[in-house]
Amino acid sequence: MRKKCNKKLRSTSIQDLKAKPIIDILLVVNDIERLDNYSDQFEKLGYEVMGEFGIKRRRYYRKGGDNRTHQIHAFQHDNIQEIERHLSFRDYLRQNQTVSNEYGILKVELAHKFPNDIESYSDGKEAFIKKIEREALKWHWLNRGN
Numbered sequence: 077m078r079k080k081c082n083k084k085l086r087s088t089s090i091q092d093l094k095a096k097p098i099i100d101i102l103l104v105v106n107d108i109e110r111l112d113n114y115s116d117q118f119e120k121l122g123y124e125v126m127g128e129f130g131i132k133r134r135r136y137y138r139k140g141g142d143n144r145t146h147q148i149h150a151f152q153h154d155n156i157q158e159i160e161r162h163l164s165f166r167d168y169l170r171q172n173q174t175v176s177n178e179y180g181i182l183k184v185e186l187a188h189k190f191p192n193d194i195e196s197y198s199d200g201k202e203a204f205i206k207k208i209e210r211e212a213l214k215w216h217w218l219n220r221g222n
Contacts, residue, residue, distance in 0.1 A: 089166055089170075090166060090169045090170055090176055091170070092173070092176065092177075092180075093169065093176050093179065093180050094180035094181075094183060094184050095180070095183060096144070097145075098140075098144050098145060098146065098147060099145065099146045099147070100147055100149070101146065101147065101148040101149070102148075102149050102151070102159065102162055102163065103148050103149065103150040103151070104150075104151055104152075104153050104159060105150055105151070105152060105153065106152070106153060107152065108133060108134075108135060108150065108151065108152040108155075111135050111150055112135070118137050121139070122139045122140075123137040123138065123139045123146070123148070124137065124138050124139070124141075125137055126138060131149075131158065133151065133152060133155050133158070134149060134150065134151055134155075134158060135148075135149075135150040136148070136149055136150070137150070149162060160213065160216065161209055161212075161213065164209070164212040164213050164215070164216040165205070165208060165209050165212045167212070167216065168208065168211065168212030168215050168216070169208070169212075171215075175208060175211075178204075179204065179208070182200070182201060182204055183201065186200040186201060
């Protein structure tokens with residue numbers, strides 16, 4: 077059973093964003109396929125090994141089951157598009173309180189609507205995330221070096 081989003085819970089990477097307190101880790105490696113050799117070690121640390129899990133050339137690991145505490149998104153160093161997409165999204169929300177608030181409200185609404193259905197919760201965020209990712213990447217490139 078998935079816990080409902082509590083108003084007191086906050087993002088671990090974006091100040092004041094309502095979220096479950098999940099540690100998001102972005103891991104960059106030399107060879108993504110070699111990372112597969114370490115699946116047993118990840119499992120011994122309590123992670124589920126999820127493979128690409130919907131994003132090509134990624135390895136995804138999550139810990140904590142329905143009460144997830146950590147997730148790792150691993151990419152090969154030359155997968156610049158995915159690495160920048162993740163970091164730009166985070167940085168854009170950090171710099172844009174209005175957008176961050178909108179995202180937080182959406183997450184709370186979806187958590188209440190789908191308290192036991194993580195797939196529907198994730199699907200409900202998808203359009204907003206894609207829109208913000210486009211804005212974030214544009215913002216990233218226009219503000220690069222400033």
